[in-house]
Amino acid sequence: MIFTHNRYHRYLSxxxxxxxxxxxxxxxxETVATTTPYPxxxxxxxxxxxxxxxNPMTVEGVALGKRLFFDPILSRDSTISCASCHLPSKxxxxxxxxxxxxxxxxxxxxxxxxxxxxWFKNAYFWDGRSKTLREQALFPVEAPDEMHLPWPQxxxxxxxxxxxxxxxxxxxxxGTPTRTEITKAIEQFENTLLSYNAPFDRYLRGEIQLDSSVxxxxxxxxxxxxxxxxxxxxxxxxxxIDPLKTFANNGMDAxxxxxxxxxxxxxxxTGNNNDRGRFKIPxxxxxxxxxxxxxxxxxxxxxxxxxxxxxxxxxxPNVEPIMIEKANIRFQNTGSYGLGLTAQEKADLKAFxxxxxxxxxxxx
Ligand code: HEC
Ligand code: HEC
Numbered sequence: 001m002i003f004t005h006n007r008y009h010r011y012l013s014x015x016x017x018x019x020x021x022x023x024x025x026x027x028x029x030e031t032v033a034t035t036t037p038y039p040x041x042x043x044x045x046x047x048x049x050x051x052x053x054x055n056p057m058t059v060e061g062v063a064l065g066k067r068l069f070f071d072p073i074l075s076r077d078s079t080i081s082c083a084s085c086h087l088p089s090k091x092x093x094x095x096x097x098x099x100x101x102x103x104x105x106x107x108x109x110x111x112x113x114x115x116x117x118x119w120f121k122n123a124y125f126w127d128g129r130s131k132t133l134r135e136q137a138l139f140p141v142e143a144p145d146e147m148h149l150p151w152p153q154x155x156x157x158x159x160x161x162x163x164x165x166x167x168x169x170x171x172x173x174x175g176t177p178t179r180t181e182i183t184k185a186i187e188q189f190e191n192t193l194l195s196y197n198a199p200f201d202r203y204l205r206g207e208i209q210l211d212s213s214v215x216x217x218x219x220x221x222x223x224x225x226x227x228x229x230x231x232x233x234x235x236x237x238x239x240x241i242d243p244l245k246t247f248a249n250n251g252m253d254a255x256x257x258x259x260x261x262x263x264x265x266x267x268x269x270t271g272n273n274n275d276r277g278r279f280k281i282p283x284x285x286x287x288x289x290x291x292x293x294x295x296x297x298x299x300x301x302x303x304x305x306x307x308x309x310x311x312x313x314x315x316x317p318n319v320e321p322i323m324i325e326k327a328n329i330r331f332q333n334t335g336s337y338g339l340g341l342t343a344q345e346k347a348d349l350k351a352f353x354x355x356x357x358x359x360x361x362x363x364x
Contacts, residue, residue, distance in 0.1 A: 065189025097297025217352025251313025
């Protein structure tokens with residue numbers, strides 16, 4: 001076309017160019033979504049919520065993500081949704097130690113609560129294998145022990161669904177969404193799962209007093225006595241985890257070598273042997289709803305969790321050095337390797353942990 005010399009060809013090529021431009025303009029017009037920015041609350045005592053500029057939150061995107069989260073359309077036999085394992089009444093976690101997917105295949109880990117997720121720094125899943133929530137959402141749809149639906153099929157289902165077609169046009173300017181827009185919508189919804197009305201939040205805001213058992217538990221939690229604060233801290237009330245620390249081995253399992261942990265955790269992702277047996281430090285929010293506990297759901301109650309810490313860390317090559325150091329100091333000073341908490345102190349610590357549970361979060 002570029003080398004056409006006669007007039008007829010030139011006009012023809014002008015015509016084609018014009019047609020192409022028109023088509024382009026038409027396509028462009030289709031990609032203009034009509035959205036309303038989603039109002040992000042300013043929460044007292046919280047750092048500003050980090051929202052990825054690549055996925056700004058909109059009212060339409062959030063509503064769409066919510067619909068997808070509760071819709072079994074994303075599972076192969078259309079029987080389970082994200083909410084089947086992330087129960088809203090359980091702070092979006094599961095009551096089973098290990099959840100089951102569509103073919104009744106049991107997964108390997110405990111379903112995590114979904115709360116204040118935006119503040120987790122670039123680490124989702126117990127082993128941190130996803131950097132963002134939208135990357136995370138790619139996994140459960142295809143996982144054989146979860147929804148087991150290949151993404152190309154998931155995309156077709158959504159594209160052929162007239163209601164979703166319209167909703168995606170409104171929210172993302174496309175009636176043929178791919179996994180990119182689908183997971184972006186889910187991420188936007190997950191970002192709205194905000195919890196900040198636990199008794200401890202209200203105490204921090206000066207709205208209520210806490211009873212003396214809770215206050216004693218707080219002191220145990222944030223002092224050398226309980227030593228919880230090396231990983232979980234009240235200084236960052238968004239999740240009550242140390243913002244500078246993401247993963248740890250909290251001494252739950254004895255292991256002669258790093259290859260003896262039943263689940264390699266972070267090590268399988270980084271390939272670094274020293275990361276084997278290390279897991280994401282979980283939030284302390286809503287523990288009253290999220291039993292059972294730990295990456296494999298091994299503890300049914302908070303009492304069992306506290307007893308585990310009270311015994312002191314079990315030995316393994318990469319148990320958090322500070323835990324071993326403190327345990328050795330305790331052993332020298334008191335002859336007890338463990339924390340040596342009395343029954344009352346354990347009850348106080350539990351009362352404090354439960355003061356981080358926000359019952360307004362699970363109201364319909
Ligand atoms: C069959 C049960 C099941 C289903 C269905 C399921 N999940 Fe999960 N979810 C889990 C389990 C188990 C984990 C932890 C897995 C791991 O760490 O390896 C998890 C982890 C997560 C996390 C990580 C949270 C954190 O703090 O790191 C997010 C977010 C999440 N799921 C969202 C979703 C979304 C969105 C869907 C639907 C598209 C979904 N899940 C479907 C069981 C499920
Ligand atoms: C060295 C860091 C570290 C210290 C210190 C620590 N934890 Fe943890 N905590 C973790 C990690 C990591 C996990 C997840 C472990 C796993 O599942 O493999 C965890 C899990 C928990 C859980 C279970 C949460 C859930 O959703 O399953 C509770 C409750 C808890 N810790 C409370 C405490 C208390 C109370 C203390 C102090 C007595 C404490 N932790 C000290 C790192 C730590």
